[in-house]
Amino acid sequence: MGVRCVAIRACGGVLQRALSLHTAHATKDMENLFQLVRNIVPALTSSKKHKGQDGRIGIVGGCQEYTGAPYFAGISALKVGADLTHVFCAREAAPVIKSYSPELIVHPVLDSSNAVEEVEKWLPRLHALVVGPGLGRDDLLLNNVRGILESTKARDIPVVIDADGLWLVAQQPALIHGYHKAILTPNHVEFSRLWEAVLSSPMDSNDLRGSTLKLSQALGNITVVQKGEQDLISNGQQVLVCNQEGSSRRCGGQGDLLSGSLGVMVHWALRAGPEKTNGSSPLLVAAWGACTLTRECNRQAFQKYGRSTTTTDMITEVGTAFSRLFTT
């Protein structure tokens, strides 16, 4: 079974069933997607597990201004189920990020003259890299990240690119063009910037699905997740729509929760193999799972905290949201 375009709203886990045949198909497709995500989730029943097996995830980001974003991405990866998270950040950001959590391993290397070599030492041990949360736009850091991305591609490691990592890709699309294990997660503004850089024309905001498909194609069929009122996910061949109910609360950091979750889910999806994703692209399945989870965390947190909801509250919901959605 291949996954077709799916557009339906899940309301608190209970599907709002409409009467039309089209909606019935969409409902079936969405049930299938939930099942595919469940298929890739590693079981926690074996006693033979070793530390690291369910995910060693690297986060590349964190600078003088932004320390929250890499923390949110890293802790989200752990809360979803990764075993270890390494944050590679600028020197000044490191003590701050460490002070948020003893659970993150923090390397203050990103602004050093041998940053690429320092990260390369760890790359063989990492299952996926999330590049960009809180990276900033300093030329020295961006240049180092360029080298890290080249090295990551050479090792065939999956990479999620978000935030200022997308700024870098907009400057130099060739850096990621056609890399089949890349997923870009732009918000609306980041998407428009990428579009203009790659397609040299204003995008059609009346056809967001078509635009997501086209941008993916123009980048050599890499996976693109356009975040927004609904999340649109494409690999240039198909478009998935994530319409999971969230809330109107749009506090900063939700995108970091998404990119960190996706880092671990892409590892699971690739490891599970094509039988588990039933022929569908593992990257699409992972992206749909991470979007669905992020929006459910937002919904649950908003029910409890309303206007005062922040990303920290959403992260507290990861465990229950995950069980509700993906644990059978």
Ligand SMILES: NC(=O)C1=CN([C@@H]2O[C@H](COP(=O)(O)OP(=O)(O)OC[C@H]3O[C@@H](n4cnc5c(N)ncnc54)[C@H](O)[C@@H]3O)[C@@H](O)[C@H]2O)[C@@H](O)CC1
């Ligand atoms: N606590 C933290 O440390 C946080 C740091 N962040 C970091 O901040 C840096 C800049 O990220 P930005 O997202 O601000 O990127 P940009 O600097 O490109 O700014 C995008 C702007 O567009 C606005 N915007 C977003 N979605 C929009 C929409 N749908 N319609 C209209 N306007 C929209 C935002 O308010 C923002 O001002 C990144 O490194 C990012 O990771 C963010 O992740 C938020 C949390």
Ligand SMILES: Nc1ncnc2c1ncn2[C@@H]1O[C@H](COP(=O)(O)OP(=O)(O)OP(=O)(O)O)[C@@H](O)[C@H]1O
């Ligand atoms: N209008 C909306 N309605 C519902 N959910 C939304 C809406 N806009 C974004 N989201 C959800 O919020 C999550 C983060 O998307 P958002 O556009 O806020 O990212 P971002 O701007 O990169 O966030 P960050 O502040 O972390 O950088 C995604 O899962 C997305 O589905």
Ligand SMILES: [Mg+2]
């Ligand atoms: Mg963002």
